[in-house]
Amino acid sequence: MATYQLNVNGANREVEAVPNTPLLWVLRDNLNLTGTKYGCGVAQCGACTVHLDGTAVRSCSLPVSAIGNKKVTTIEGLSSGENLHPVQQAWMDENVPQCGYCQTGQIMSAAALIEKNQTPSDSDIEEAMSGNICRCGTYERIRKAIKKASNAAAK
């Protein structure tokens, strides 16, 4: 066991974990941040996507020892109070979710995309979202919501 000081959603959090523990399980088990989901454990499905200094990463394959002082943002920290992130708002406007399980990971990937690219093309979206699986098949609405959010962000 080792002690780590993490910056999660803007707050300093001290956690005890063995060094190779994936960030996913630190978030879920140590910090009770259950919005980040387990889907495959091998960075194939994107359900566990969080931001590390603003970049989308798969937390299931990122050891806690590799975080250092980088800022971790989870779905719980993407927005605060009633003010939703434009991506979350677009997700609501387009009624994207079905079962909802993969959607927090999808939203985190989408938010990282439009942070870098406010006018993503279809192929930009397809590439950025290719690591996120949705078995309910909400891909069409995800694409629409990203376009809507990117338009909103560009305004």
Next chain:
Amino acid sequence: MKADTNESKIFKVSRRDFVKTTSMSISGLLLGISFSCSDTAKKLSGNPEYVFSPNLFITLNGNGDVTLIAHRSEMGTGIRTSLPLIMADEMEADWNRVKVVQAVGDEKYGDQNTDGSYSVRMFFTPLRKAGATVRLLLEQAAAKEWDVDVSECKAKNHEVVHSSGKTLGFGLLAEKAAALPMPEESSVKLKEPKDFKYISKQSSIVDLKDIVTGKAKFGFDNNHLPNTKIAVVKRNPEPGAGLKSFIADNAVKVPGVIKVFTLDAPGFPTTLNKPLGGVVVVAENTWAALEGRKALDVTWNKGMNADYDTKSYNNAMLKSVKTKGKVRRENGQVDKALASAKKIIEADYVVPLLSHTPMETPCALAHVHDNACEVWAPVQDPQGVRKSLAEALGMDLKNVTVNITLLGGAFGRKSKPDFVVEAALISRTMGTPIKILWTREDDIQHDFYHFPSAQHIKVGIDENNKVTSWLHRSAFPPIDGTSNANAKEASGAELSMGMIDLPYAIENVCCETQEAEAKIRIGWLRSVANIHHAYAVGCTLDEVAKARGVDPVQNMLDLLGDDRTIDFNSLTSEFWNYSEKLEDFPWSTARFRHVIETAKEKSNWGKSLPKGSGQGFAAHRSFLTYVACVVEVAVDANNKIRIPKVDYVVDCGVPVNPERIKAQFEGGAAFAASLALKSEITVSNGAVQQSNFHNYQVGRMSDSPYETAVHIIESNEKPTGVGEPPVPPFIPALCNAIYAATGKRVRQLPVRLA
């Protein structure tokens, strides 16, 4: 259906026979038994806190808040929204004042087994009656208060309005309504469809905001019990075969690992309910449990399926359908007609084992203590889970509580309780609450798979270019084989999913089956046997159209013949109408024709497309819902298949929640595309060879339709479900489009063009 056997019984009763035997009692359940105001209304101090509970599903507080019970499981269809919406509409409640509460698993709610696209079909009318009864009580209460005739009082948007214009809010009327006698069922008037306020209108799901903000609770998100430990299980790759020996020395050295012990294996057939057994690792946290399991040294027993190999198994099935099988439907004389046919169309179709792979793997929180058990789990069939837990733990049903979380997808997987029973058995051993996690590897390697199948279809066309004969042979291990070693023959219900329910006016029809033995756990996957049957039939029809020199849409209309209702019971004794009587839900070729013709029009069928692109067509009735589908594909030089456009036309009777119907069809197209283009489970030496999404591929954004247009037929017919019906016609429409684009027929799934 033949007699139920073994442990599969609880599922079959609830899944398939419930409506037949107990549909009459649903309204009794809602209106009679529990509909007793004076008994169930609880008097609290002060009017605003008065709680009026006129039935199991509806509570009205003195402050006007309404609580509606969602008793079916939410796995992404929107049912947790759609059913309460039905009650709110009839009650004239303001949806903004409604809170939806998930029921626990309990027989008192009627059927809760959320599968078979049953929910809206089964509960539309009973829940309307429940809502309308409360509306009438509130109107009566207002009439009494004003001393006027009830006919002068109308409930409207959470208040009762008198013809003079004066109003009383629902909250103020709660206590007064509770004092009234229950109205006769005959006096309860349902709304005219034109007066629907929420039914057939746009609405978002109740969990939307919680989902997008990460607050929604799924099966592995329940951390509220102190001292909860995490468990994972290492299972024999050959299902049911059990453990020879294990060494846990390294596992227990992993920091955080608490205990390693074994669970018994059930043998084979495993049944649908029992856990697979294996070596359990319990730890303080998830990572420790996973690391501990990795450090186990296990030797497994070899069981009766140790030599199961899907390649040779599928080849044997394919060989079997070349010869005459057991006749399951026979009209006319197929052999004779085929012998005199001018043209013969003949092909074989093979579909592999398929896995459900919901994004949320099986998981549960269980707490067994003081001879009681409480679980929080993502389950489709909470009553089945409750019974299985009571049986496995030797407890009275009343001591078992099943709380249903949101399901992170299910597609049929979570209709089986094995993983919840596993968690409870481990909790009993440990004496602490246990959260069990199935990893993706566990999920893909120990699923209840969609049947592997082989089919042979032979069609005869006479000298007048008329289709005169249809021979269809199907071989696949029945789901019953997962519980019963003697079950080697597909059931009538399984064959009524796309085979013996062939609706075409063909004089000579013969449907035959060959036996096949379950060698692995087989279970329901979204649309079940319709998947492989609709694929083979839909592709064959396209070949028949080509052979006749007729457009595929016109070909289907030709074969369908005059508008009529088909009396399938006179065509085969084994016909199953999704648990409904044919007189209640007739097989209407007019409704089928209408979706086909509408699809032709809406899809711009026959439009000119560039080289490498093509349109394909198919139509299918499943779960009593009529669907036609046009798929457009574009195949590039590297054989990458893209799906720019899908058009669906659906007739599901009254469209209760059109927005979610559209979502089900968009998602159903993507799900079916995934099955057809990407997925295959293979088994060698009794063990599944795939383990995660790198080798059990599923559809990603680029594999999925770019645009799915869903055209819903306006209808006042009884509503039917939409969870499963999108899947069956999509696959043949896709394969027919691939043929139009490339000239290649797809006779084996997944599609491999190279």
